[in-house]
Amino acid sequence: MADQEGEVDSPFWRAIRAIVNPFEDDFASVPTRIVSCFLASIGMVFFGILVGMVTQTVEDAVNSFPNMRIPAIVSNHVVVNGWNSSAPLALSKVVGTGSKVAIISNHPPDEVIAEVRDKLGSDRGGKVYVRLGNPLVKFDLERVRAMDAKTIVFLSDSSYRENPDSKDVVSKTLAFRGSSNDFQGNLVAVVNDQRDETLVESILNGTQAKSVQIVNANKLLGRYLAQVVVQRGLNSVVREMMTAESATKLDFVQAKSGKGLVDELYSNIDRYNSLAGRTIVGYVDPDDQVRISANDDFRITSATKLLVIGDGSRRRAEGVSASGFGVRPTETPENVLVCGWRRNMTDMLTELDETLPPKSR
Template identity: 25%
Template sequence: MEMDIAKLEFDFMGTSVICRSGSPLILADLKKVSVSKARAIIVLAADENADQQSDARALRVVLSLTGVKEGLRGHVVVEMCDLDNEPLVKLVGGELIETVVAHDVIGRLMIQCALQPGLAQIWEDILGFENAEFYIKRWPQLDGMSFGEVLVSFPDAVPCGVKVASKSGKIVINPDNNYIIREGDEILVIAEDDDTYSPAPLPVMHMGVPPNIPSPPKFPEKILFCGWRRDIHDMIKVLEAFLAPGSELWMFNEVPEKERERKLTDGGLILSGLRNIRLVHKEGNAVIRRHLESLPLETFDSILILADESVEDSVVHSDSRSLATLLLIRDIQSKRLPSKEVKSPRRFAGFSHRSWIREMQHASDKSIIISEILDSRTRNLVSVSKISDYILSNELVSMALAMVAEDKQINRVLEELFAEQGNEMCIRSAEYYLYEQEELSFYDIMVRARGREEIVIGYRLAHTDQAIINPSSKSEVRRWSLDDVFVVICKGK
């Protein structure tokens, strides 16, 4: 353990990492790490392939922890594999337990990112501790103010919700503008750190009259899943909630069709109950070009390349397979798409202009591909070519676990933002908030967005790849373009 940790190339900033070996099922071993005095305890999923084995072990560890005579001072964060096992662990551990269902989080995140291009990078920023993340704090000086006023009271943070004292500490994300902050209420914000922000006097606003453009209607979509995940039934349920009626979900993998229906039904999916999506089954190997060419790859709105269940125990093998599938799909798409429709040359500015990469980048303008990556080293291969978005699943789950270990309340926030109901993170066109070349401050745009019951938390300028979350100089007036986009928290439709 110590040798592996020594190889990590980052600054521990004074934190000591102390390793101990033993079994969490043996109370004498738990005493070696003073488990009763820990501020937080993280129970990681085991390496076993089967969800049941890993979750059964997690349940035994939770039982062992609740048996510590001295009691536990901190909360326990449990990484689980199967959503169906979550209630049992919570039943055993009670209020001490916070669960993060790894597969479920990544499945939902992949779907959100497939429907909202560019969202993957924003979630990576928010879940990581290097940029902006969620914090909850009490500010007595804000009592009596409306949430609309609180929204523009922090120069170095973006308020997103309120922990309501009168509702037993329930966190309300994106509350009504007229909600009055009362004694005991705490403010949920996105900020760089818990000590980098504080309220300031209300800024001068130049709001003007915003454009009156209705929210975009939902159209039927055509989506392809390459590969088979153990929680694919849960992903289909999420898609059913998100997509418009008449949508199609094509499933392409090596699992025989009859067996698929059995697995989906065993997972709790009622196939006859699907109203918005129609399932189309295709059998084949996603790394064989001939099999992929039998699919209408140029017609899909989004393609999700899943870390296939058959190879998920080997990180390198799984990523190699995902990468091969990605390159094959993009190459087939680029051969089928007419070159005269090509646009957005900026997408590959500064990168290799070899024709094969350029053709694939043209294809990426037409359909979104989200690749599930397990090894952070694969990220460089995917990101440099600019032909796919990616979800770095292991790293994102680790970030979520660390965030909940730091503050268990944040789990409620993540659960709502990942769920198919409630509020969600979205990317919106600038045309909903401003006119071409209009000069406004970020505060002005935040206030305009409240008319649409949205909270703007950041933006991405045209011709740039990186979104800026919780920007500094929110009062500074600047000229905006309709090609800019804004990152918002909005009520799910």
């Protein structure tokens, strides 16, 4: 017994006891207690880092099996409910900001992963998780932790050419409303039909979501086509802005940040030199509508938001110099010939009727 007590009181075991229990009563020296507490703190921090590394490794390993029906370990993410040919382009904008995205689709996961890798590459800032399942089934939605997401996007499982309506989006939103009692994030639905737009909006407004946004792809396309007719060269400018060049970035800025803009008429301002490194192409009116007519007698205030091209650097946005482009719509009557027809063409014709000069045909 004496030998065992001697071993316990040896310097080695005293050091071990000091680290494990820094407040042990037989440590009469204050410096000894301070050193032992310091060493114990370092040990706990190291152990915490080790546990975190192991947890992250296990999480990545689980999420790397898209073909399996294992739930994704993720939260505060974006859920993409559905998949089609236009999804990767939209997804690249979301993932580029460093967000986490979980995709639930009945398409083969290998095909979805191949499209994601082809469009996004390996230099993206966020993470993408793919799970096989039926977006209409609550159990499958739990695989992508839909109720823990910050945003859920509803997409059609086929392109517009394959399926011009949005019946599957209506079905998905109906199924989601029946199981979304606890969801308080944001909801976005992409539809192709005016009737479906109204129906989907009424369905999602019945949930407890923070916000509901319905995107009618056909209506947006109609408005864009009409604006291309009115403004020569606009399409080439937009194509420039969709590149990775930061100088062609489309953004909104406050008018008060510019030089000599407040209290001026929009038609009188210098659109090229009032904001350093930016070109003014439009403004937001009191009804939150974007206007790009250069001859508007709109009085700019300090709260007015201006639509600009450029990132604030001295390098001029390349898109502005596109051949034939001008921000001033034509003022003389024009004759427009539409070659071809498609569904919901009235969206484009309505927009043209409002933007073309009087007596145009």
